[in-house]
Amino acid sequence: MSNALIEKALALREEAMEKLQLIKDEIALDGFFAAYLSKKGSIKGLLSNMKDVPPEERGNVGSEVNRLSAEVQKAFEERKADIEKRKLEKRLKEEAIDISMPGRKAPSGRINPYHLIIDEVTDIFLSMGYEVIEGRDVEEDKYNFELLNVPKDHPSRDMQDTFYLDAGKLLRTQTSAAQAHTMVERSLDPTPIRMISPGKAYRRDDDDMTHSHQFAQIEGLVVDKNISIANLKATLELFAKKMFGPKREIRLRSSYFPFTEPSVEVDVSCFACGGKGCNICKGTGWIEILGAGMVNPKVLKMCGYDPEVWSGFAFGVGVERVAMLRYGIDDIRRFYANDMKFLDGFIGK
Amino acid sequence: MRVSYKWLKQYVDLEGISPEEVADRLTFAGAEVEGIETLASGTNLVIGKIISCTPHPDSDHLHVLQVDEGQFGVEQIVCGAPNAREGLKVIVSRPGAKLPGGEISKSKIRGVESNGMCCSLLELGVDKKYLSEKQVAGIEELPEEAPIGETDVLGYLGLDDKVLEVSVLPNRPDLNAMENVAREVACLFHRDVKIPSIKEEKAEKTSFKVGSLTPKCPQFSGKVYRGVKNGPSPKWLKDILIAEGIRSIDTIVDIGNYVMLLTGQPLNMYDADKLEKEELVVIDDYEGDFFAMDGNTYKLEKGDLLVTSNGKPVCLAGIMTADAARIDENTKNIVVEAANFDYASIRRTSNRLGLASDSSNRFCKGINPHQAEYVQEVTKALLVSLCKAEKVYETVDYDTLDHAKKLVEVSINYINCRLGTSFSKEEIVNVLKEDHFLVREDKGDTLVLEVPPYRIDIEGKADISEEVIRLLGYENVHSILPTSELACKGLTESQTKKRMIRRYLLSSGVSEVLTYTLIAEKDVKTFDYITKKEAYRLSNPLTVDREYVRTNLMPSLLSVLSYNVNHQNKDVAIFEISDIDAKDYASRHLAIALTGKAYQMGEIGGRPYDFYDVKGYLEGILTLLGLNSNRVQIVPWTLGGEELHPGRSAEIRMGKKLLGYLGELHPLALKDLGLDNAVILELDLGELLNMKVSEIKYKPASRFPAVTRDLALLLDEKVTFEEIRVESLRADSLIHKVSVFDLYRGKGVPEGKKSLAITLTLYAEDHTLKDEEIALSVKKAIDALSRKFLAEIRS
Structure with a gap:
């Protein structure tokens, strides 16, 4: 009898294992569980026939039936996990979305490249300990010209055709006017100066692709004791590398500005071709980027800084020029038209 | 200055040096060569x-x-x-x-x-x-x-020449003379310059007189010639003039031009027989007509320099000869003038009359004042050899100039300090000698230098440092970053606030633009609510579109909207922050302008911009600036006009002062601009950016929970949310916040009414609210609203 019970259990196990393989969903699984594995299920149910087993064999038979039941249970768990896994896979498949649809982004504004360049240059010089001085567009002749060593009727006034206003004022032709203001303001108790002054300037030029009656400059001024051309060169080198890439080099060419002596034009090695020569640098490998020089002792003196004690350097960068070179903008008038299609590429930092 | 390479070679040995090399060195030394022109070309x-x-x-x-x-x-x-x-x-x-x-x-x-x-x-x-x-x-x-x-x-x-187009900067007017270009080039290439010396010969005495009655002509020399034969110039002279860009006229005129190109000194030539008196006198107090050799009559004013003979005008000094004294094909006897005129006077006269010539340009830029005698001798040699002048008279000269040699004292240490270099004394002395300076005294580290007379730009020791480095080359300067005491700089508070506002608007989807400061007269008075001051007007505008300095930003921003809408950009949100200058006004404005549709997060269709968009930006900005509604208020529009929609606009006020405005554009203004919709804001930031705000103080939130209660109110259209908010808060101290969650008009709501759904937030600082307390508080609010606004509670 005991053998018969085990035989039965073995046969049930065979049957259950076969059925289990055919099961494909959870409902069938539940049915299977009820049929074979529940307390009243057919395998465990065999134990209720234990009374027919001789007592000395009960232990053996019981453990054998339990073992077979546990085998089926294990197979059942595996099958269940497998079905659940498939179900989850199916769900995940169904839940797939078109990830190429546009995201729900918060709107972001575009920024005129004029502001972009000013922000970037400002940050570079702020990190070097400079302060930002904002001058004003409407200026007096004194600050725009005279204190910068451009007396009335001086030939160098021809370099900058000026818009004159009523009331004896003018639209500043250069952000250098802020230099004069700063020095004069601090001249009672002269202290070292490290400043930049970004802003608009105006000249009486007809607007075309490369000229604009309104444009922007960033003026820089450092006044201290023992400032030299070597300091200017190092500062501008650092600026050029930050602005145009770590491999950039600069070179200085002799030039003339009334408020600096010596005066230089500064070229940066072409960031498009690396100096080999291309369209952007017109084959020379170098691009003229700014004007600079040692502050003319006459300017220091007129602004209240004793040139025997103080020396300094100054530089001026054309904002649109830098932007045009950097972003490949072909026409300066685009800055002022603000066509959204133009602005589209420019994102603020 | 056009520099003929062939002509230059007559004065400097350029063996083995190409025009391109000359151009390159000149450019680095401060005389930029803008181009090299080939006069003519052709093979075979x-x-x-x-x-x-x-x-x-x-x-x-x-x-x-x-x-x-x-x-x-x-x-x-x-x-x-x-x-x-x-x-x-x-x-x-x-x-x-x-x-x-x-x-x-x-x-x-x-x-x-x-x-x-x-x-x-x-x-x-x-x-x-x-x-x-x-x-x-x-x-x-x-x-x-x-x-x-x-x-x-x-x-x-003679056309196998290349011409260097040298851009002469204002500090080097001496380079408008071939001789000085030759000196410069010789110096740059360490070669000798070969400028022939002129030997003065004895000349006949003359009774001709020259003079000046004005300090603006400190020097004036004249030289009389008799029996001069005019005619076409020889080929060598014509070739030089062509290369220099001047057309050959006749020998006398050509000699004048040649000498000017060579020495930089403008000459003027008179027909001696046409002068009323044997004299030339410069005056500056003539008023009246001047009949010039170009056939035009010019009105002269006091201050214009004029050369006269017997009181009659014979030449507008430095600019143009009078028709009455000009040289013509019958001229036999001439007077040659070499003078110095005040550059500012010539400049003013030339600018006022719109009359400029190679001569006047040279005077305006400044000439070497020490060479009149030399120039007269150079001219004489040519007039004798080319025009067969029969009689040459002595040069008569009126000269009040100081011709003492200019000396500059400078130390080697000063030069090296200024440049940040360590050049030896020998290097510096050598380069200065090549640059035609003379060492007059050598006091060890200090030198006393004699400046070449044509270098009128050299004034002090800083100029000497420039000579040294421009000739030795900036590549010899090794970079050294400046050192100084650490100072805490960075952006000022107002600069930081400006950045915050810009970043806030940018990250809210508003683009930052840049517009012109100068605007047309018709735009000056539009949208002028804030500034209300007289605009600056240009005295020399280029066009009527750019004649005034704007006093407000809005006209500029609206034109950007129109431009974009006309260029197929329908949805535009822009802002600009800019300084505003007017008479008795200097501030900084922010303006925002929106047209088309707003696309909120996740929205696909979008909805037209309206008042609340721009109000939202304003509220955001005020929060950033730490300004609450006690300090800056948004109040109903009272300013009228046909620029803003009177029912959808508001004023921004600080106390009584109008700081700005916001609102939707008036339908008539929209039509003018060709826009379907537009919402705008302009705000005077000047004061706001500099306003002190109290320090942030952390205050813990109530430990006791807050509860909310919703109310739907049926209200008259005229009742504003602000009134409801204030009244509810006033009704009971447990009510701390009132917010809107719905506004509804339409089915179920009678005409002229609206349904406003609000949420009251209630809490106490010291205990958890009991149901009875809450009910009482809400009831107080309902009673107050019913009493004051006849509000009905909708279920």
Whole structure:
């Protein structure tokens, strides 16, 4: 009898294992569980026939039936996990979305490249300990010209055709006017100066692709004791590398500005071709980027800084020029038209 | 200054140095060469002689020529020039020749074979302005002695030259003289300059007098010549003038121009027989008409410098001779003037009259004041050799100038400190000597230098440091970053706030633009609510569109909206922050302008911008600035006008002061601008950015929970949310916050009414609210709203 019970259990196990393989969903699984594995299920149910087993064999038979039941249970768990896994896979498949649809982004504004360049240059010089001085567009002749060593009727006034206003004022032709203001303001108790002054300037030029009656400059001024051309060169080198890439080099060419002596034009090695020569640098490998020089002792003196004690350097960068070179903008008038299609590429930092 | 390489070579040995190398060095030394012009070009050229000229069988204007080309034999050429004729010597470009206009090849012209082309100078690339009409109309006629078979045609013509276009900066007017360019180039290449010295010869005494009655003419010299023969200039002189961009007129005029180009000193020449008196006197108090040699009459004012003879104007000093004293083809006796005039006076007169010449330009830029005598001698040599002047009189000179040599004291240490270099004394002295400075005294580290007289720009020791470095080269400066005491700089508070506002708007989807400061008169008074001051007007505008300095930003921003809408950009959100200057006004404004649709997060269709968009930006900005509604208020529009929608606009006020406005555009304004919708804001940031705000103080939130209760109110249209909010808060101290969650009009709500759904937030600082407390508090609010606004509670 005991053998018969085990035989039965073995046969049930065979049957259950076969059925289990055919099961494909959870409902069938539940049915299977009820049929074979529940307390009243057919395998465990065999134990209720234990009374027919001789007592000395009960232990053996019981453990054998339990073992077979546990085998089926294990197979059942595996099958269940497998079905659940498939179900989850199916769900995940169904839940797939078109990830190429546009995201729900918060709107972001575009920024005129004029502001972009000013922000970037400002940050570079702020990190070097400079302060930002904002001058004003409407200026007096004194600050725009005279204190910068451009007396009335001086030939160098021809370099900058000026818009004159009523009331004896003018639209500043250069952000250098802020230099004069700063020095004069601090001249009672002269202290070292490290400043930049970004802003608009105006000249009486007809607007075309490369000229604009309104444009922007960033003026820089450092006044201290023992400032030299070597300091200017190092500062501008650092600026050029930050602005145009770590491999950039600069070179200085002799030039003339009334408020600096010596005066230089500064070229940066072409960031498009690396100096080999291309369209952007017109084959020379170098691009003229700014004007600079040692502050003319006459300017220091007129602004209240004793040139025997103080020396300094100054530089001026054309904002649109830098932007045009950097972003490949072909026409300066685009800055002022603000066509959204133009602005589209420019994102603020 | 145009610098002819061939002419330059007469003064400096340029063996082994190309024009390009000269240009390069000049550029780095501060005289930028903007271009190198080739006067003429052409390959495969030869001088030929027309040995027969017959009409083309199939044309009424073409000729068939047989041209003797020496070693190349006789070739047949078809030619259309009207002046082609037998016996004429011509320039032939042979097949394969490359001319500025293209390549010449063998061809058949109307059936007749043509092996080359007879050329005009125009076809060789010579600028039209140097050629006579005859030269332009036909082929170039070479002189009888031209050598047939000569292939260096450009050399024969004197056109094998390159011209350096030197941009002379205001500090180096001396480089407007060939002699000084030669000195500069010699210095740059360490070579000697060969400027012939002029020996003064004894001249006859004269009773001619010169003088000046004004300090603006400190020096004036005249030299009288008799028996001068005028005529065409010799070829060498013409060649130089062509290269220099000046057309040859006649020998006397050409000599004047040549000497000016050579020395930088403008000359003026008078017909001595046309002067009323044997004198030339400069005055500056003449008022009246001046009849100039260009045929025009100019009105002169006091202050204009004028050369007179017997009180009659004979020359507008430095600018133009009077018609009455000009040299003509019958002139025999002349007076040559070499003078110094105040640059500012010449500049003012020249600018006022719109009259400028090579002479006046040189005076305006400044000339070497120490060379009048030398220049007179150079001129004399030419007038004697080229014009066969029979009698030369002594130079008479009025001269009040100080001709003492200019000395500058400078130390080697100063130079090296300023440059950040460590040049030796020897290096510095050598380069300065090459630069034509003389060391007058050597006091060890300190030198006393004598400045070359033509270097009127050298004033002090800083200038000497520049000479040293521009000649030794900036590549010798090694970079050293400046060091100084650490100082806490960074952006100021107001600069930081400006950045915050910009970043907030940018990250909210509003784009930052840049517009012109100058606007048209018609825009000045529009949208003028904030500034209300008189605008600055340009005294010299370029166009009527850019005549005034704007007093508000809005007109500029609205034109950006219109521009974009006209260029297929329908949805535009922009802002600008800019300084605003007007008479008695200097501030900084922010303006925002929106048109088209807003696209909120996740929205696909979008909705038109309205008042609340721009109000939201304003509220955001005020929060960033730490300004609550006690300090800045948004109040109903009272300003009228047809620019803003009166029912959808508001004023921004700080107490009584109007800081700005916001609102939707008036339908009439929209129509004018061609827009469907637009919402705008302009705000005076000037004061706001500098306003002190209290320090942030952390205050813990109530430990006891807050509860919310919703109410739906049926209200008259006129009742505002602000009124409901204030009244609810006032109703009970447990009510701390009132917010809107719905606004509804339509079905179920009678005409003229609206349904406003609000949420009350209630809490106490010291205990958890009991249900009875809450109910009482809400009831107080309902009662107050019913009493005050006849609000009905909707269920």
